[in-house]
Amino acid sequence: MSTLQEIADNLGVSVATVSRALNDKPGVSPEMRQKVLNLAREMQYHPNLAARNLSTARTNTVLFIVHRRQFPAAMDPFYPYIMHGLEERLSGEGYSVMLLTLSDDQIDAGPNALPALQEQRADALVLAGPDIPPGFILATINLGLPTLLVDNTLRETPFPTVLADNEGGCRSATKHLIEVHGHKNITLLTGPTKWISCEERANGYKSAMKSAGLKAHIVQIDDTTLNTGQVALQTALKERPDTTAIVASNDAMAIGAIRVARHLNREVPRDMAVVGFDNISWAAYADPPLTTVRVPTIEVGRLAARLLLERMGGTITAPTRTTVSTKLVIRESCGCPVNI
Amino acid sequence: MSTLQEIADNLGVSVATVSRALNDKPGVSPEMRQKVLNLAREMQYHPNLAARNLSTARTNTVLFIVHRRQFPAAMDPFYPYIMHGLEERLSGEGYSVMLLTLSDDQIDAGPNALPALQEQRADALVLAGPDIPPGFILATINLGLPTLLVDNTLRETPFPTVLADNEGGCRSATKHLIEVHGHKNITLLTGPTKWISCEERANGYKSAMKSAGLKAHIVQIDDTTLNTGQVALQTALKERPDTTAIVASNDAMAIGAIRVARHLNREVPRDMAVVGFDNISWAAYADPPLTTVRVPTIEVGRLAARLLLERMGGTITAPTRTTVSTKLVIRESCGCPVNI
DNA sequence: TTGAAAGCGCTACCAT
DNA sequence: ATGGTAGCGCTTTCAA
Numbered sequence: 001m002s003t004l005q006e007i008a009d010n011l012g013v014s015v016a017t018v019s020r021a022l023n024d025k026p027g028v029s030p031e032m033r034q035k036v037l038n039l040a041r042e043m044q045y046h047p048n049l050a051a052r053n054l055s056t057a058r059t060n061t062v063l064f065i066v067h068r069r070q071f072p073a074a075m076d077p078f079y080p081y082i083m084h085g086l087e088e089r090l091s092g093e094g095y096s097v098m099l100l101t102l103s104d105d106q107i108d109a110g111p112n113a114l115p116a117l118q119e120q121r122a123d124a125l126v127l128a129g130p131d132i133p134p135g136f137i138l139a140t141i142n143l144g145l146p147t148l149l150v151d152n153t154l155r156e157t158p159f160p161t162v163l164a165d166n167e168g169g170c171r172s173a174t175k176h177l178i179e180v181h182g183h184k185n186i187t188l189l190t191g192p193t194k195w196i197s198c199e200e201r202a203n204g205y206k207s208a209m210k211s212a213g214l215k216a217h218i219v220q221i222d223d224t225t226l227n228t229g230q231v232a233l234q235t236a237l238k239e240r241p242d243t244t245a246i247v248a249s250n251d252a253m254a255i256g257a258i259r260v261a262r263h264l265n266r267e268v269p270r271d272m273a274v275v276g277f278d279n280i281s282w283a284a285y286a287d288p289p290l291t292t293v294r295v296p297t298i299e300v301g302r303l304a305a306r307l308l309l310e311r312m313g314g315t316i317t318a319p320t321r322t323t324v325s326t327k328l329v330i331r332e333s334c335g336c337p338v339n340i
Numbered sequence: 341m342s343t344l345q346e347i348a349d350n351l352g353v354s355v356a357t358v359s360r361a362l363n364d365k366p367g368v369s370p371e372m373r374q375k376v377l378n379l380a381r382e383m384q385y386h387p388n389l390a391a392r393n394l395s396t397a398r399t400n401t402v403l404f405i406v407h408r409r410q411f412p413a414a415m416d417p418f419y420p421y422i423m424h425g426l427e428e429r430l431s432g433e434g435y436s437v438m439l440l441t442l443s444d445d446q447i448d449a450g451p452n453a454l455p456a457l458q459e460q461r462a463d464a465l466v467l468a469g470p471d472i473p474p475g476f477i478l479a480t481i482n483l484g485l486p487t488l489l490v491d492n493t494l495r496e497t498p499f500p501t502v503l504a505d506n507e508g509g510c511r512s513a514t515k516h517l518i519e520v521h522g523h524k525n526i527t528l529l530t531g532p533t534k535w536i537s538c539e540e541r542a543n544g545y546k547s548a549m550k551s552a553g554l555k556a557h558i559v560q561i562d563d564t565t566l567n568t569g570q571v572a573l574q575t576a577l578k579e580r581p582d583t584t585a586i587v588a589s590n591d592a593m594a595i596g597a598i599r600v601a602r603h604l605n606r607e608v609p610r611d612m613a614v615v616g617f618d619n620i621s622w623a624a625y626a627d628p629p630l631t632t633v634r635v636p637t638i639e640v641g642r643l644a645a646r647l648l649l650e651r652m653g654g655t656i657t658a659p660t661r662t663t664v665s666t667k668l669v670i671r672e673s674c675g676c677p678v679n680i
Numbered sequence: 681t682t683g684a685a686a687g688c689g690c691t692a693c694c695a696t
Numbered sequence: 697a698t699g700g701t702a703g704c705g706c707t708t709t710c711a712a
Contacts, residue, residue, distance in 0.1 A: 001460070003705060014683045019707060029681060046458035050399065051705030053390035054688045061438075068428065072420040072638075075621050080412040080420035087439050088408065096438045096456055098401075099427050116436055118386035120341070226625055255625070281415050282622055285566055285595070298412075343689060354699045359691060369697060391689030394704045 002043040010043075011035060022047070061096045062086070062308060063122035067131035068101040074225060075252045076280035078297060079128050082150060085301020086126065093309055098122065107133065111140040124308045126150055130195040146311035148304050153196045158319040160311070162304045166197050166277075169293035169326030170204030173275045174247050176291075176328060178212045181273055181335045183245040187217040189232040189257060190249040191224035198224065198249050201277060205247050217243070224249050229256025237264065244272060245334075251276035251283045251292055258286065258333065269335035279329050289331035300324050342383040350383075351375060362387070401436045402426070402648060403462035407471035408441040414565065415592045416620035418637060419468050422490060425641020426466065433649055438462065447473065451480040464648045466490055470535040486651035488644050493536045498659040500651070502644045506537050506617075509633035509666030510544030513615045514587050516631075516668055518552045521613055521675045523585040527557045529572040529597060530589040531564035538564065538589050541617060545587050557583070564589050569596025577604070584612060585674075591616035591623045591632055598626065598673065609675035619669050629671035640664050 004022075008015045013032065021028045021036035022045075028036070039045075053059050064086060066079050073079065087097040100116055111117055124146040127137060134154055141147055141159065149161040177183045188205045191198040202218065209216045219236045221228045229248060233256070236243055248254035254276030258268045266272045268288060276283060276292035283290040303324055310317055330336050344362075348355045353372065361368045361376035362385075368376070379385075393399050404426060406419050413419065427437040440456055451457055464486040467477060474494055481487055481499065489501040517523045528545045531538040542558065549556045559576045561568045569588060573596070576583055588594035594616030598608045606612045608628060616623060616632035623630040643664055650657055670676050 049459040050393035077417035119389040
């Protein structure tokens with residue numbers, strides 16, 4: 001591995017000049033600049049990051065923090081996709097992405113107890129997923145590093161956040177059931193409102209129902225899995241046996257609901273329509289193929305990267321919430337005819 | 341952020357003494373050691389990694405490298421789980437895990453063109469997935485960093501590798517069909533043999549068939565997805581209409597096979613038994629619930645971490661292939677009775 | 681335009 | 697047992 005010093009010696013100039021040339025800084029004659037650049041390429045010079053980090057107090061690293069349980073989440077990997085988009089975009093700008101999965105103990109201990117932060121390993125942070133509690137987030141913010149929330153948000157404190165357009169997506173899914181298929185008794189199966197995505201999706205559902213002059217019926221349960229989807233549908237049908245359509249907070253719940261419906265001899269979509277949310281890879285292969293709302297997870301990661309780059313670049317952006325648009329993917333579980 | 345110097349000044353000793361004490365090195369009196377340790381805790385001292393890295397030429401970072409397409413793989417995330425296990429284990433030892441997803445261009449350009457390696461960002465590497473070609477691997481090895489292959493291997497050059505016990509798993513799945521269910525016409529649906537996991541699973545199938553004196557029937561196709569599983573089953577039934585059981589190289593293929601079987605009015609498991617491989621999260625919810633072979637992905641990651649720690653610790657282990665055991669998970673698609 | 685040199689914070693060698 | 701100090705490779709200020 002060649003060093004600045006070696007290049008300098010070879011050229012008979014000082015390391016300062018070489019450094020300036022290689023960092024595209026002023027104060028070097030065009031000829032010398034060229035010579036340095038050429039020799040650097042020739043010698044396969046690459047800066048030693050540790051040295052640069054030490055002297056600049058920056059790391060060129062972004063820390064992707066997620067709850068340990070959630071990283072490779074059940075059924076479909078939400079966060080790996082986001083991390084993927086993040087890495088793809090950031091690696092092009094000279095940044096690396098580090099993964100940090102938090103145990104419950106680490107969440108309790110707070111961000112100050114995280115070695116990666118204590119040792120100043122990162123220039124910026126992404127906190128992903130609703131399982132990171134507000135207290136932890138606030139403490140993290142106080143560290144002063146550029147930070148971004150993804151799929152989570154602070155209710156009261158404005159803070160830069162990237163979210164999918166959950167409300168809009170769920171509204172259009174619900175509207176589809178109402179306007180295209182003429183449903184009136186539409187029940188929402190959802191998870192805890194402390195999860196921002198559940199809350200927003202519920203809001204979208206409510207707003208669509210209200211605009212249509214329909215009465216909302218919401219079944220809430222403590223998780224959003226295939227199993228809880230099954231339980232939620234049973235509750236729903238007990239409370240309102242005349243339910244003709246289901247909006248589920250995610251695809252796993254939707255698929256669970258379909259399974260139970262079948263057991264109860266309600267054929268989907270003939271006797272009951274179902275729409276999900278997320279467009280996980282299995283949605284297309286569900287039986288019947290699931291109508292759902294696509295969340296562009298990789299783009300969420302790319303967008304997070306862009307926002308972070310701005311902030312690290314010194315652009316003081318307002319602590320806004322940025323939304324990535326979602327799109328209804330029509331398949332068969334809503335009652336639409338089979339695609340040819 | 342406090343520094344060694346500050347602690348030293350406070351105690352009226354030299355940084356050398358403080359450094360020794362904090363690094364648990366000999367040459368410090370017990371009393372002084374305690375004083376240093378106490379003050380360090382009190383001052384919330386944490387070493388600056390960049391400085392340490394510069395002076396030790398180590399980074400405390402492991403690079404997890406995977407093909408860009410494969411990281412959040414379709415259907416079920418294999419590599420995120422492995423990365424998860426790796427991070428979990430490594431973070432306890434003071435290491436961070438960085439993600440690097442390779443584009444095709446980067447693979448073509450070789451490891452020397454990777455900024456993360458040029459800049460010496462990592463102490464060790466994990467190359468995960470069969471999509472990284474031998475040439476790239478060999479070039480990477482030449483870098484001299486401790487490196488581990490996961491779910492991939494070099495055919496000729498011995499090299500430290502972590503793999504699931506694909507052969508054993510597939511053998512026991514096949515034996516189950518033979519010995520418990522009495523099948524004789526068992527067809528294997530598999531992907532390219534250049535993928536080590538496919539090859540090994542095929543070997544397990546062959547060996548079980550041979551031991552039982554049965555004739556192997558293998559349908560090979562260019563990918564191992566739900567779609568190719570569908571195509572493969574059609575081919576299989578065309579070639580051998582009397583097939584009564586299917587061993588699929590993974591769960592996605594198995595589920596695809598089941599779908600086609602149903603279309604052809606072959607009920608699973610009544611008319612045809614099916615077993616898969618991987619035990620993806622959907623396997624339990626397939627219809628019928630899929631009998632498959634569990635691959636403990638998180639443990640693969642943990643094991644990789646352990647091996648890497650050994651190698652980074654200087655233990656020169658032989659370039660052996662380490663296998664993580666797999667286990668047949670019996671559900672219903674093989675013909676076993678419904679669990680109560 | 682260029683150079684000299686002072687750090688950045690830590691480790692490790694050589695003295696004492 | 698402890699201290700002094702020379703790096704590690706780079707950036708950046710101050711002089712020339």
